[in-house]
Amino acid sequence: MMTKPHAAPVLRTPTAGVSLMVIPHEVPLVVEEARPGQTGTWQGPADERLAASRIPAALRWNPGTDGDFGLSEPQTVAHFTKLSQKNFGNDTALYPLGSCTMKHNPKACDEMGTLSSVNLVHPSQDPRTLQGSLEIFWELERWLAEITGMDAVSLQPAAGAHGEFLGLLVMRAYHEARGEGHRDEIVLPDTAHGTNPATASMAGYKVVEIPSGPDGLVDLNALKAAVGPKTAGFMLTNPNTVGIFEKNIQTIQKIIHEAGGLLYYDGANLNAITGQARPGDMGFDIVHINLHKTFAVPHGGGGPGAGPIGVKKRLEPFLPVPRIVKRTAGDFTTEGMERHPQSVGKIKAGYGQGAALVRAYSYMCMLGGDGITRAAEIACLNASYVKERLKGILDFPHPGRSMHEFVASASGLKKRTGITAGDVGKRLLDYGLHAPTVYFPLLVPEAIMFEPTESATKDELDRFIAAVQAIAAEDPALVHAAPHTTPVKRLDEATAAKKLVLRWHTLARLEA
Ligand SMILES: Cc1ncc(COP(=O)(O)O)c(C=O)c1O
Known part of the structure; x- marks a missing residue:
């Protein structure tokens, strides 16, 4: 049974000059x-x-x-x-942050990433002295290519958004090499993650947004109307950002390719399909893979992550250098611009985030092909279980079957009780659970996006479900003021965003 957390403990306001050591949470x-x-x-x-x-x-x-x-x-x-x-991490409890795939990061993989043989080498060393690292990176490239159905991989990008940026640079280089540099539009569905339009703009493209249909899927007529001779590419994730598989992906790829564009796969949702389906087989030309999501590299707080990209054969010449080459068994070397004159150059120092790459490699070794496939199955099962159990409390605007995550709406709850999606997220912290993603995707009012990953046990899922049920029945005033038990209480978010306090000040100093 779920124990109800206490409301705010009443703390005495410290008087100026009193030692901070007596104030709970102050360090x-x-x-x-x-x-x-x-x-x-x-x-x-x-x-x-x-x-x-x-x-x-x-x-x-x-x-x-x-x-x-x-x-x-x-x-x-x-x-x-x-x-x-003071922190809440995914080593603390369930961290169901939709779209972020906060799964358990096995400590054995961390151990591998911190081995001196991994950390005490430098990417500028002569490749002959880096054979072990190069072998790991080369194999990781092959495995990622196999999982995504691509022909070649670059490990360099440091995050998903960085991978997107590299992917679009490769896309531009490809079009330019074909004399089609005039293609300056990237088409996106309105469910796209914010990094997609941001990356497209940063890469110098105009963004063309198309609406999704009532089923949450790409509206094929809107897509047909949006593409043309100026289309460079279409960015999509599958399952999409509302957690539903784009069943029309074959038609989508035909529309894009017939218009002369390329199909870009945002790999943030790869955890739903590893070992089950491959973006390359769906017709995607470029993919990024968030190793810090799907392959259990710790993330949050800004990294370090790793966002390798994979491409189809015709795009391989444009990948960044250095490329890692296997000459014979156990003999690896690297090649630069002289061997790859069409390369977009470098996107990051060295070969990428070395320690993150080794963590992902270790994780893949631990799970093996069967384990990676099973992980996707359990991730989808866990999300479906919670979705079914929350029916009647939250609304589910898209009727289709969700995969590894789902988007619910707190609109009905808000109408009945005044409790918003943000309130639910904040109050869950008092129950010792991390909040799901709220207010994304933007097209769902009062969105709550839940992604338990395969790491969650059934007990944890039940605890989460019981907490949401309890919150929906609580005194709305208590919920509006949550969280009550965390070091930082409810902030005025506009003030917090506009008046950033980035320097540490002791309370005594602030009050002085
Ligand atoms: C759908 C989607 N695309 C792209 C990204 C960007 O990835 P990263 O945070 O690794 O830059 C995210 C991050 O959460 C995402 O959810």
């Missing part, structure tokens, strides 16, 4: 906690250490002159433990 900076004589290790006098430092004197923090200055070991451990407890 001062290390430099604020440090005191003379507090140290767990003896490293020599502070002034000698500073003198040996290469940091220019003007930029050094001067910890004081009388003796050693710092934190003892228990204080250090307490400091970082407290900080870690």
Whole structure:
């Protein structure tokens, strides 16, 4: 049974100057906690250490002159433990953030990514001294090509959006090489993730948005009307952003290809179909793969992620350099612009995010082909289970069968109780669960987008369902003011966005 979290604990407002250590959740900076004589290790006098430092004197923090200055070991451990407890990660509990695929990141893969043989090599080393890394990267390219149905892969991009950008640079280079550089329009469905139009604009394209049909799928007539001699490509994810498989994908690819455009696959939703269906077989020409989603590389807080792209044969000459080449078994080398003169150049230093690539490689080794296929099946099963159980509380604007995620609407709930999608998301935090994605995609009013991934157990799914049911029956005033139990309470979001506070100030200093 779900225990109802308490409403806000009443905290005394601290008086100016009172030690911050008594205020729950406040964790001062290390430099604020440090005191003379507090140290767990003896490293020599502070002034000698500073003198040996290469940091220019003007930029050094001067910890004081009388003796050693710092934190003892228990204080250090307490400091970082407290900080870690302020956070909610997918090691804490269910993190069903739709479109983000926040699955469990096995610790064994982290271990592989931090091996010294991976981390203590440099991409500028002579390739003869990088054979192990090159072999891993080369194999990873092959596996990703196999999973997506593409012919060649570049591991360089550092995120999905970065992959999109590279994909569109490759697209432009392809059209230009064919004397069709005048193609300057990218067509997108109105369900597209914000990075798609943003990337298209950054790459210098005009964005043409088409509406989706009432079933949430691409409106074929709108697509036909939108494409023409100026179309460079169409960006789509499948299953699409409302979690439904674009069953007309063969017709879509025909429309785009007949117009002379290319079909771009946004791989954010690949987790629904790994081992089941391949974008390359659906007619996509370019795909990006978010390794930090589908292949269990930790993400959030801005990375580091990895967003390799895969392309069909005719686009391979335009991939970035260096390309990794296998000469014979166990003999790898790299090739630059001289061997690939049509390449778009480099998109990132080295070969990509090395440690992230090794994590994804390890994950794929652990699961094997069968495991990767099974993961997609369970991801879809988990989402379908929650969707069925939430019927009657939330609305489901698209009748079709959802795959690994679904989009519900809190419109009816709002009408009945005043509780909005945002309120549900915030209140879930009080139940110890991360909020799903809310207000995306934009075309669904009061959207709640839920993606449990294959990592969630049935107990966790039941806990989530019980929490949503409980919230829908709670006093709306309590829900409007949530979260009540987190270090940061409900913010005025407009003020938070417009008046960014990016520097740490202790409460005492703020109040002074
Ligand atoms: C559908 C979709 N496309 C693209 C992206 C961008 O990927 P990244 O965050 O790796 O840049 C996301 C991210 O959530 C997404 O959900």
